[in-house]
Amino acid sequence: MPLFSFLVFVIITSFTPGPNNIMAMTFANKHGLTSTLQFCIGVGVGFFTITGLSSLFNVVLTNIMPMIEFPLTILGVGYMLFLALKILTSKENNSDKEEENNRSLFFVGVLLQFVNPKGILFGITVVATYILPYYSSNISYFLFSIFLGLVGILSTFSWALFGSVFQKILLQYRRSFNIVMALLLVYSAISILVH
Numbered sequence: 001m002p003l004f005s006f007l008v009f010v011i012i013t014s015f016t017p018g019p020n021n022i023m024a025m026t027f028a029n030k031h032g033l034t035s036t037l038q039f040c041i042g043v044g045v046g047f048f049t050i051t052g053l054s055s056l057f058n059v060v061l062t063n064i065m066p067m068i069e070f071p072l073t074i075l076g077v078g079y080m081l082f083l084a085l086k087i088l089t090s091k092e093n094n095s096d097k098e099e100e101n102n103r104s105l106f107f108v109g110v111l112l113q114f115v116n117p118k119g120i121l122f123g124i125t126v127v128a129t130y131i132l133p134y135y136s137s138n139i140s141y142f143l144f145s146i147f148l149g150l151v152g153i154l155s156t157f158s159w160a161l162f163g164s165v166f167q168k169i170l171l172q173y174r175r176s177f178n179i180v181m182a183l184l185l186v187y188s189a190i191s192i193l194v195h
Contacts, residue, residue: 001130001131001133001134001135002130005130006126006130009125009126009129009130010126010148010151011151013118013122013126014122014151014152014154014155015155015158017184018116018118018119019083019112019116019118019119019185020043020109020112020113020116020119020152020155020156020159021155021156021159022159022181022184022185023039023083023108023112023156024036024039024040024043024156024157024159024160024163025159025160025162025163025181026087026163026178026181027039027105027160027163028159028160028161028162028163028164028167029163029164029166029167029170029177030090031105032164032167033160033161033163033164035105036105036160036163036164037157037160038105038106038109039105039106039108039109039156039160040109040152040153040156040157040160041106041109041153042105042106042107042108042109042110042111042112043109043110043112043113043152043153043156044109044149044150044152044153044156045106045109045110045149046109046110046111046112046113046114046119046152047113047119047123047145047148047149047151047152048145048146048148048149048152049110049113049145050113050114050119050120050122050123051123051126051127051144051145051148051149052141052142052145053123054123054124054126054127054128055127055131055132055141055144055145056138056141077117077190077193081185081186083185084181084182084183084185084186085182087178087181087182087185088178088179088182090178109156123148126148127141127144131144
């Protein structure tokens with residue numbers, strides 16, 4: 001396996017702006033870094049699951065991908081636009097719902113991977129290009145899935161850390177910040193449609 005090429009692809013794809021990273025920064029700004037860790041772990045579990053499924057079912061997925069690509073894209077774009085609307089219309093933190101929101105951040109992180117076209121295409125691409133041609137054992141698929149899940153946690157955590165570190169500044173400009181984050185999600189959604 002061309003290790004350097006694999007690592008460059010994984011790092012660039014994982015750490016560049018996308019739904020996971022934008023949501024991590026937004027959640028850290030709203031809920032704090034500790035609470036957002038649940039979201040980051042959820043993203044990692046989702047990445048692990050997507051990569052594992054891609055490894056085990058790559059041939060089937062690539063054969064049916066043209067058939068499911070459009071509905072998957074529409075679902076992903078719709079969810080991203082929904083998240084943008086939620087960010088845009090969010091109010092100040094409600095402490096009564098804070099604990100409930102923190103628990104659900106893990107599930108948001110996991111479920112986002114199944115409607116995130118960037119994440120799904122990343123899983124299929126990395127498996128088809130870097131894993132399947134060089135490895136054939138289930139244990140290697142499992143280990144790569146764990147590695148990519150950890151990269152997902154690290155990438156979203158780095159964005160969450162940024163949101164947390166600048167929380168006081170971002171709170172002063174909460175409305176502007178929410179507008180910018182919502183617009184970035186809308187941009188991500190549109191870029192998926194016009195790629």
